[in-house]
Amino acid sequence: MARPDPSEQHRSAPGRRAVLRTGLLAAGGLGVATVAATSPTSPSSAGLPAPDGGLAERPGSSPGTGASGTRSAGDTVAFRGARQAGVVDAPQPFASFVGLDLPPGATRETCARLMRVWTDDIERLMAARGPLTDLEPELAAVPSRLSVTVAVGPGFYDAAGLAADRPAWLAPLPSLPIDRFTDDWPQTDLLLQVRADSPVAVAHAQRRLVVGADPLAVQRWVQRGFREPLTDTRPGLVFRNQFGQVDGTVQPRVDGPDDPLVWIGGDGAPAPKGLRDGSSVVVRRIAMNLETWDEADRTARENAVGRTLSTGAPVTGERASDPPDLLATDGLGFPVIDAASHMRRAMPAEPHERILRQPYSYDDAPAPGARTNTGLVFVSFQADPVRQFLPLQRRLAEADLMNIWTTPIGSGVYAVLPGAQPGEVLGAALLA
Numbered sequence: 001m002a003r004p005d006p007s008e009q010h011r012s013a014p015g016r017r018a019v020l021r022t023g024l025l026a027a028g029g030l031g032v033a034t035v036a037a038t039s040p041t042s043p044s045s046a047g048l049p050a051p052d053g054g055l056a057e058r059p060g061s062s063p064g065t066g067a068s069g070t071r072s073a074g075d076t077v078a079f080r081g082a083r084q085a086g087v088v089d090a091p092q093p094f095a096s097f098v099g100l101d102l103p104p105g106a107t108r109e110t111c112a113r114l115m116r117v118w119t120d121d122i123e124r125l126m127a128a129r130g131p132l133t134d135l136e137p138e139l140a141a142v143p144s145r146l147s148v149t150v151a152v153g154p155g156f157y158d159a160a161g162l163a164a165d166r167p168a169w170l171a172p173l174p175s176l177p178i179d180r181f182t183d184d185w186p187q188t189d190l191l192l193q194v195r196a197d198s199p200v201a202v203a204h205a206q207r208r209l210v211v212g213a214d215p216l217a218v219q220r221w222v223q224r225g226f227r228e229p230l231t232d233t234r235p236g237l238v239f240r241n242q243f244g245q246v247d248g249t250v251q252p253r254v255d256g257p258d259d260p261l262v263w264i265g266g267d268g269a270p271a272p273k274g275l276r277d278g279s280s281v282v283v284r285r286i287a288m289n290l291e292t293w294d295e296a297d298r299t300a301r302e303n304a305v306g307r308t309l310s311t312g313a314p315v316t317g318e319r320a321s322d323p324p325d326l327l328a329t330d331g332l333g334f335p336v337i338d339a340a341s342h343m344r345r346a347m348p349a350e351p352h353e354r355i356l357r358q359p360y361s362y363d364d365a366p367a368p369g370a371r372t373n374t375g376l377v378f379v380s381f382q383a384d385p386v387r388q389f390l391p392l393q394r395r396l397a398e399a400d401l402m403n404i405w406t407t408p409i410g411s412g413v414y415a416v417l418p419g420a421q422p423g424e425v426l427g428a429a430l431l432a
């Protein structure tokens with residue numbers, strides 16, 4: 001197999017694009033013609049992160065990155081506040097997502113006790129002190145910007161006798177034709193997102209929180225992920241996924257203007273019980289087939305997403321921040337940005353169809369006989385996943401050239417609890 005030449009620029013050649021389109025249509029009879037010719041609401045021009053990534057530090061947080069972009073292993077992130085850490089902060093390079101279930105017979109008291117334990121343990125861990133029961137507190141002494149974010153699934157509401165208060169969007173996503181879920185990554189009652197600049201800090205915090213929760217909650221699965229290496233201290237949300245693509249270019253702004261897209265009640269609207277200043281998180285495990293990706297040439301790869309691999313610029317532009325020209329055609333009249341390209345299909349059809357993506361790569365040990373076990377822990381935050389996330393996920397399920405190489409194998413939807421103010425316990429307003 002020939003290695004792709006990074007200098008190759010054959011975007012006007014229809015060959016590979018035509019092949020892929022034909023293959024896609026043959027595979028699913030997909031309605032690529034329904035894609036609008038222009039996307040007036042494209043956030044490419046309106047919603048780009050600010051030069052600093054549009055990322056505001058949480059009040060009271062130690063700076064995640066100093067003015068020079070440096071990070072220190074001693075940096076901490078504030079636990080106390082109206083909103084939890086780990087949603088709009090610049091994502092740390094290492095993460096662990098832990099799905100847990102409440103035990104059979106769990107009640108509201110079980111949920112409340114769990115939240116008391118976790119509030120205390122998380123506050124201590126994020127402040128570089130081990131939980132009271134920590135037998136290895138030395139491992140907590142190097143916090144490396146540790147943040148822990150707690151979210152709850154539909155089962156939590158049922159156990160707590162709060163089914164009537166559960167927001168309608170807090171439910172597994174409807175089944176989509178691209179889904180190939182295994183039994184390994186189901187929806188759970190609870191989700192912990194543990195992130196830090198150091199895998200040691202992540203591993204320790206994860207273990208202490210899971211051990212501390214037992215028997216109030218039991219671990220069901222763990223998904224580990226990584227982003228840019230520790231040496232890369234640029235702030236911001238953009239990273240390269242394992243396809244080599246610049247991922248996370250077009251995002252809502254998280255320094256204020258787009259607050260209502262991410263935070264529940266961010267626009268002052270009524271919020272479901274106990275969730276004002278919370279959010280929702282969708283976690284999807286998406287396998288990426290590196291073997292077949294290796295067979296695609298550079299043109300096909302760039303065509304699939306609609307952006308160049310080198311800079312992440314739209315294939316009609318020069319810089320990542322350039323707005324895509326959806327009307328541009330090549331010499332043969334084909335759109336330069338393929339109607340079924342991932343970017344084009346993921347663009348918002350309505351202004352509210354925008355989400356904050358904070359994905360992580362995974363690259364786990366392959367099964368015997370396989371060469372890779374690689375993909376994306378796709379993570380997105382939004383105030384309402386049914387209104388904001390589902391329409392674009394449906395469009396991607398209907399037609400997206402990237403589906404040739406990607407397969408969703410797990411999915412969960414969770415409500416991110418509001419933050420805990422001084423003296424408060426996480427989830428207090430919900431469980432009151």
Ligand code: HEM
Pocket residue numbers: 042043044241243245246247248249250251284286287288305307312342343344346347348355375376378389392393396402406
């Ligand atoms: C393995 C799976 C996926 C990969 C490798 C991937 C990769 C990418 C890349 C490279 C871009 C272009 C740069 C950027 O703006 O970030 C992009 C854009 C985007 N993706 Fe994905 N993505 C994946 C799955 C998803 C899923 C599941 C969703 C949501 C349902 C999604 C939503 C978006 C959105 C909203 C954009 C921005 C579109 C715009 O330009 O307005 N992606 N993705």
